[in-house]
Amino acid sequence: MSERGLVAYDPNGRIFVVTHDEEILVHDGDSEAPLWREDIGETIAGIAIAGDELIAVGEDGAVRRFTFLHRELPRASVGAGVRHVALSSSGTLATVHDDHVSLLRKNDLAPVSLYHRGVTALAWSRDGTKLLLARSKSDSDHALLYLDGANGEPISDPVVTTARVSAIAASSRGFFVACGDRVMRFSRPEVALEHVTRARERTITDVACSADGARFALQLERSQVMVLSDPPSETLLDVKYPERVTNGVAFGPRPWIAIALAGGDANKVNVDTGAMHRSDTHPGRTHHRWFVSVAGAFQKRKDAEPAARAAERSPVDDSERQRIRQRALEDAEAKLRQQQADDADRKTMIRVGMIALGILLGVLRACSHSNHY
Numbered sequence: 001m002s003e004r005g006l007v008a009y010d011p012n013g014r015i016f017v018v019t020h021d022e023e024i025l026v027h028d029g030d031s032e033a034p035l036w037r038e039d040i041g042e043t044i045a046g047i048a049i050a051g052d053e054l055i056a057v058g059e060d061g062a063v064r065r066f067t068f069l070h071r072e073l074p075r076a077s078v079g080a081g082v083r084h085v086a087l088s089s090s091g092t093l094a095t096v097h098d099d100h101v102s103l104l105r106k107n108d109l110a111p112v113s114l115y116h117r118g119v120t121a122l123a124w125s126r127d128g129t130k131l132l133l134a135r136s137k138s139d140s141d142h143a144l145l146y147l148d149g150a151n152g153e154p155i156s157d158p159v160v161t162t163a164r165v166s167a168i169a170a171s172s173r174g175f176f177v178a179c180g181d182r183v184m185r186f187s188r189p190e191v192a193l194e195h196v197t198r199a200r201e202r203t204i205t206d207v208a209c210s211a212d213g214a215r216f217a218l219q220l221e222r223s224q225v226m227v228l229s230d231p232p233s234e235t236l237l238d239v240k241y242p243e244r245v246t247n248g249v250a251f252g253p254r255p256w257i258a259i260a261l262a263g264g265d266a267n268k269v270n271v272d273t274g275a276m277h278r279s280d281t282h283p284g285r286t287h288h289r290w291f292v293s294v295a296g297a298f299q300k301r302k303d304a305e306p307a308a309r310a311a312e313r314s315p316v317d318d319s320e321r322q323r324i325r326q327r328a329l330e331d332a333e334a335k336l337r338q339q340q341a342d343d344a345d346r347k348t349m350i351r352v353g354m355i356a357l358g359i360l361l362g363v364l365r366a367c368s369h370s371n372h373y
Contacts, residue, residue, distance in 0.1 A: 007260030008049045009252035011211050015068055016252060017054060018279065019044040020264030024056050026070075027279050029252060032268060034282040036070045045095075046085025057085045057095060063104060078102040078111045084121060088128035088149065096122060101133065103152055114152045116145070123168035123176060124149065132176050132186065134165030144178060146189055156189035167206050171230070173213035179204035183218070183232075197232050210251045215271065217249040217257055225249055225259050227271050227296070237271050237296040244290045263288060274298045 009016040013029040024038045024047065042058035049055075053073065056064045060080045065073040084096035091106030096119045102111040121134040131147040135158075142165065143158035167179045175187040177196075181203060185194040199220060206219035215236060217227045222245045227237035239259060247260035255272040265288055268277040274294050281287040 006044065006047065007248040007250045007258050007266060008047045008054065009250040009256075009258045010049050010068075011251075011253060013253040013256065015049075015054075016250070016258045016266065016268065016279075017047055017049070018247070018258075018260045018264055018266045019047055019056070022058075023264065024054070024064075024066075025264050025279075025282055026054070026068075027266070031280075032277050033280050037282050038064070038066065038070070040064045045082040048085060048087035048093075050087050050089060050091045053091065055087055055091075055093065057082055057093070059083075061095075063093065074109065076104060076109045076111075078104055084119070086122050086124055086131070088124040088131075089126065090128045092124075092128065092149070094122055094124065094131055096120075101152075112152065114147070121165050121168045121178075123170050125176075126170050126172050130155070132168055132170075132178075134161070134168060134178060136164045144186055144193075159186070159189055159193065161193065167204055167219075169207045169209045169216065171209040171213045171216070172211060173230075177207050177209060177216050179207045179218065183207075183216075197228070206246075206248050208249045208251050208257075210254065212254065215251070217251065219246050219249050219259075222246060225257075227257060234297050236298075237269060237274070237294070239267070239269060240293045242291055242293075244292075261290070265290070267292065269294065271296070272298060 006019045007017065010029055015026055015029050015035065017024060017026050019025065022039050022041060022043055024040065026035045026037065027033065028035055040056055040058055040062055042060045042062055045057050045059045047054065047056045052068055054066045054068065057078065059082050061077045061082055063076040063078055078095045079097065079102060081097045082095045086094045093104040095102045099115065099117050101114045101116050101119055101122065103114065104111040116133060116135060118135045118137045119133050120136050123132055129149045131149050133145045133147060135145060136142045142161040142163060144161060144165065145158045146155040147153065148155055163180045163182065165178045165180045169177050171177055175185045178184045178186050182198045183196040183204070185196055202220050204218050205221060208217045214230055215227055216230050217225060219225050223241045225239045225246055226235060229236055245262040247262045250258045252258060255270050257269050257271055259267045259269065264285065266279040274296060276292065276294055
């Protein structure tokens with residue numbers, strides 16, 4: 001059974017989908033509430049969304065298409081032994097088998113077989129005109145091969161890679177991100193592969209690119225998901241599961257990403273803030289709980305925000321305190337001047353009163369002298 005591609009997220013955020021064994025589990029993209037579920041009768045090898053349709057492919061080849069409202073469209077089959085699944089923007093399905101790749105057009109009921117052995121991963125270009133295959137014929141023979149999306153014919157000679165490629169995703173910036181023990185960019189056959197970063201002796205089992213091409217997500221083996229900026233100047237998100245197995249990654253509307261967990265659960269994570277939501281449990285299914293650690297660049301922003309706010313407030317606060325102190329000094333000075341003026345008035349009145357009292361006493365003495373004569 002494939003370990004990748006078991007999550008799909010509508011770019012407009014209407015639904016996200018995970019799987020468990022033979023079941024499709026559809027959730028509301030906003031509230032994470034369960035919407036509907038469908039058993040396709042065989043273990044699911046991959047799911048994908050194109051436009052308003054959801055497609056699920058079983059390991060034995062069953063192709064089931066549904067609208068978001070659970071109306072089923074005509075069924076088809078691509079044959080048994082499906083290991084990887086890729087869906088173009090126009091709805092053409094590509095599936096990997098042991099000795100060939102099948103192409104099934106949207107309105108066809110029978111696939112076209114392309115005979116390529118050892119295919120380990122594949123992805124459509126964003127416009128659906130090209131299909132990139134990664135193949136490994138031996139432990140030392142690894143290559144990437146461009147196919148024309150219309151007829152499935154090779155566009156050029158294979159491009160040799162140094163290691164096995166286990167996952168591919170198309171970026172809206174015009175190149176593919178190919179991953180194995182490292183991350184590589186591949187734009188066209190005549191341009192050399194660009195090595196972006198290494199996985200530090202671990203294997204990347206799934207990769208996804210955001211709609212704007214500014215971010216890509218890596219599933220590292222079975223317990224960790226990282227989101228990097230592109231170019232990878234910083235780790236935007238680092239999610240680790242000590243108890244659960246990760247089962248694929250998919251970007252939805254910015255800034256959200258969905259992480260599938262084996263057993264039919266999922267987390268939605270806001271890459272900008274680290275806010276984490278979980279899928280609500282469908283009725284009749286066992287409700288699980290799990291531990292998860294979340295880190296990333298958002299922590300630095302949160303730590304910097306109080307200091308930045310303080311720095312922004314500080315000049316305002318200092319100037320305000322200066323104005324308050326200045327007003328207080330002016331008020332105190334005005335009160336002092338008023339008090340001094342009041343004191344001067346009182347002193348003047350006292351002097352005038354003393355003079356008047358002296359004059360009155362003089363008059364009284366003069367009158368008393370006159371009475372003695």
